[in-house]
Amino acid sequence: MGVKDLKHMFDRLDLHHKKPEKYSRPKFPTPKDNNDNIFAKPIATGQPPEIFRRVQHNQLPVGxxxxxxxxxxxxxxxxxxxxxxxxxxxxxxxxxxxxxxxxxxxxxxxxxxxxxxxxxxxxxxxxxxxxxxxxxxxxxxxxxxxxxxxxxxxxxxxxxxxxxxxxxxxxxxxxxxxxxxxxxxxxxxxxxxxxxxxxxxxxxxxxxxxxxxxxxxxxxxxxxxxxxxxxxxxxxxxxxxxxxxxxxxxxxxxxxxxxxxxxxxxxxxxxxxxxxxxxxxxxxxxxxxxxxxxxxxxxxxxxxxxxxxxxxxxxxxxxxxxxxxxxxxxxxxxxxxxxxxxxxxxxxxxxxxxLPVDITWEPWSSFSTNNGYSDHAKDLIRRAAQEEANQDIVGMANIDSMYTSGKILDKFAYIAYVCHYILQDSDLTEKVLPRVKQAIEIFAKNTQQFPLVYDRSWKGLISSAEPGADFGNSNYNDHHFHYGYHIHAIALAAHIDPDWLHSNDDLVFNYANTLLRDTASPFADEFFPESRSFDWFHGHSFAHGIFASGDGKDEESSSEDYHFAYGMKLYGIIVGDKSMEHRANLMLAIMKRAMNMYMLYTNDNKIQPAKLIGNKVSGILFENKIDFATYFGRGTIGDEWIHGIHMLPITPISSFIRSPKFVKEEWEQKLSGIVEQIPDGWKGILMLNKALFDPKSAWDWFSSDNWNPALIDNGMSRTWSLAYIAGVGGY
CATH class of the missing domain: 2.70.98.30 (Golgi alpha-mannosidase II; domain 4)
Structure with missing residues (x-):
């Protein structure tokens, strides 16, 4: 959601401080203790950690x-x-x-x-x-x-x-x-x-x-x-x-x-x-x-x-x-x-x-099996990792946006994962992992530029930045996008070093749990609502927070939606919370079905009107309309931003949602004619997405001797891109 859109929404709202109205509202019932019900076990209980300052929201709920x-x-x-x-x-x-x-x-x-x-x-x-x-x-x-x-x-x-x-x-x-x-x-x-x-x-x-x-x-x-x-x-x-x-x-x-x-x-x-x-x-x-x-x-x-x-x-x-x-x-x-x-x-x-129970950490696609990595592929991956490991991980991540910082954390956590599990290079791992941990701990200690605060009015964890900043996080926009990157990065780092999660009095563990309680609590409790982001009736999440909208709630990034669920799944595996893992798998299975009906369109889609199928993706899906657009523009060359926002980031779960049939149709009908002209990081997103149906040509591009790092997104690494593509048969 762009700043102009946020300002437009604010024009329609009374943001002045109001006294809350008095109504009698009973407490939410706690689900019955049923060991078979994956919604019966809480993520955590009690007050959110005290490091999150308590505030009353400046926009109180009406009525x-x-x-x-x-x-x-x-x-x-x-x-x-x-x-x-x-x-x-x-x-x-x-x-x-x-x-x-x-x-x-x-x-x-x-x-x-x-x-x-x-x-x-x-x-x-x-x-x-x-x-x-x-x-x-x-x-x-x-x-x-x-x-x-x-x-x-x-x-x-x-x-x-x-x-x-x-x-x-x-x-x-x-x-x-x-x-x-x-x-x-x-x-x-x-x-x-x-x-x-x-x-x-x-x-x-x-x-x-x-x-x-x-x-x-x-x-x-x-x-x-x-x-x-x-x-x-x-x-x-x-x-x-x-x-x-x-x-x-x-x-x-x-x-x-x-x-x-x-x-x-x-x-x-x-x-x-x-x-x-x-x-x-x-x-x-x-x-x-x-x-x-x-x-x-x-x-x-x-x-x-x-x-x-x-x-x-x-x-x-x-x-x-x-x-x-x-x-x-x-x-x-x-x-x-x-x-x-x-x-x-x-x-x-x-x-x-x-459920996608078998898709966990390793590169995965629906059309190939990971048969290991050749020495030549590992050599290319290692050279990319050595170069990217020299970047200022802490400085790049400690910025004024929960969303962008999450992407940076996730990028380097994936580099650490590749160094440890695919390259099995302890020296490189030790060069990257400690700085990834240090960067994550800035947020776990809540000492980033705009610390998170706990909102006592709506009940949630929000940015202390102005409502128009960071894509509207403080007004509950995009929490699953933002926090999903952080959770996934934590899961990757903890997969390498499980003890780190519980060090410093469970510092990172408590942080991750609080992010998950805010976005995906299995039931409402005293401090957080039930499943803030994912709508179990619609089959996908809504990113749109407390901004009035004539066309209802909306979402423009299907991929960051399922990335959240994927990160939640991996975190559930790390902490041994089977119910959380099962809920995430169920979310992913439902998303696969719903998104391929409502947001990602193969030529034979029978749900959307024929006049929309040619766009291949929904763009922004509202409750009352579909607009082939984004909140931040269409693209430098064509409509690459609209397509790319439904791709990033590419992880092992991407191919589960985005079938080779769909990706091939989208590439041939909408992207192949413009990709070579794209001058920025969106080209890298489109090229890594191409690996979901043609990993060999994607490998050729990412392994080129004339590599230009300006052509990949700031949340992407060449290290993970090469590791993923080689892992799904690109080399």
Missing amino acids: CCCQESDCPIQTNNFYNNLTLGDQTCPIWTLPYSLWYTTDPGQVPGLAFNHTEASQRVFGPDPDAKTAQYYFNPPKIKSFVLSGENFTDIKLSLENHNKFSVTALLSNSSGGRVIIPLVQGMGYITSIYQNVKPLISSQVGFQEFSKCNNVGDLKKYKVMLFNQVTWSIYVQGDVELSLKDPNTIVGDRPGNNTLIQIARGLSQDYDDSAGCYQERADISANVSGSKGTYKLSYTTKGNSKCGSGLVWCLPHHQEVLIEKTKESITELVLDSPTKGEMKSYKTNELVMEEQ
Whole structure:
């Protein structure tokens, strides 16, 4: 995310210090002690280390309680827009979008809509064969949940959870509308208390009719003026009627009156109406190389089929177990950016993935086996290591950016790894490793230029730099990118010297654990939220922190996302935390499936629109749009920055995610024609990525006698590049 983008976001936010609002919020439940559940064991417990100064964030969450004793609030997931600014940017529970509306002269309340693929807007030239972007029209008010004389309402949020939050619309007269918001929820559900229901529509109601009751539920059919039909179910004494073409009203105040609305008409709605989701929780177990993960929905109410209705995405649908598949319905709705969603009459989604258990430290690719290193290859690698080992490791790493310093640390930790394990050169190892450790310990002691601080408001570990600096780290942008490099570097160094991790009273061990608690805690505790970065429903992480956005959360670097999970896996191996290792493997397996549907496009991709496939990568993937771009530009020559940000860094896990088929197509269709003109480090990134399908030509380039170090990224080394390429068959 670029500085200009951050400044634009700040213009939309009230960053002045505010007194936190008071709401009663219960503590998060700790998962039951289940030895088979890989989410049951914490990374660590207790206060973050005292070296991280405690602060109150200068941008407090809106509509939430955020005292030090309160539980953490999610910063990078689907509902975060409701905690920011004026709370009016949309959120996506999928397949529906919802937003708080306070537009002058219109009915206030919680609005919602569903858009279908035919409504997508492509640009900038809508007639181009390959579009740069598409987006779904936002804020079409199909419905607005409100109440009669509900003019002085406010929106607050309760029951914060990774997959859910409860929205509460209330007024000074004691009226309340409770709206549970859960990822994948089948209906828009509202519970009315002491307020007469009023449901508005800016699209307008062309037809409104009452149908036969479904058990104790009143059923209504509504057709809007856009010719889209919806079903409404009511449980309680309230009767609905059409007041005018834009307004449906109830005949009396609700007394815990349940109103559920869903797009379309279906027997499956009749079967599952009356039951609604309040929250969801994840659990998983691993057997061998198979990981089974479950999203369990906590529900209220009753239905004919005995369960609620849940929507799931294409990457879920491929791996659902048979029992879950049997509960499929006839209903299909488009998601904004992730293809068609299907619905299931169930209270749990259970999925199975094959895990990359065999990919650990050594160079790996999906098409070759590491058969060792020839003497000539080792000689070239050694010469590169000798040259790069002379660089000022400590000085290069001790800079003002957690992100860039992490890349530097990782670069030299990989050089140390190559010297120790591949070259088996103790002299070179001793030349590099102590300085890598020294550089890491600057951060472990929190004595870098901008030390990290512990934020008591949102609950997290953030940079003490200004919010516009370091890619927005202090406002929770990109934590998995930044901290992933540090964790991976620590794992590499500790792999060489395991005792170092626990020296100096567990200095580095505690540092790494705190970074992981911030980004990937298996469950929420008193000090950190559950899984801040990775979204277990979407199948990838979101990098976008506490900045309001009209198109929702986003991510522009798929590769730094899975690099984080890979570093977490290696660290789990080092410290003997099998649950952490299993969670990381499960994340990687899910990412492989999801990213190749939503972010990395082979020619036969069936999820994204045909007009986008030619870009080969998503660029920035938002909840509501895809833009073939980056926050920092397109490239010096062509679009190499957009492609390269989905490549770096190249590690043994890269080939697991980026198949030879995809990499070859991307190279031939987008990169081969521009690579020779690239004058900077992005060329090295593209050339090392080429080793994922053609390691021999990549070897020829990196082993050239006319080597130019200006052509590799500052987070890359020639040492590791040669070692990786030779290890996957390049020499």
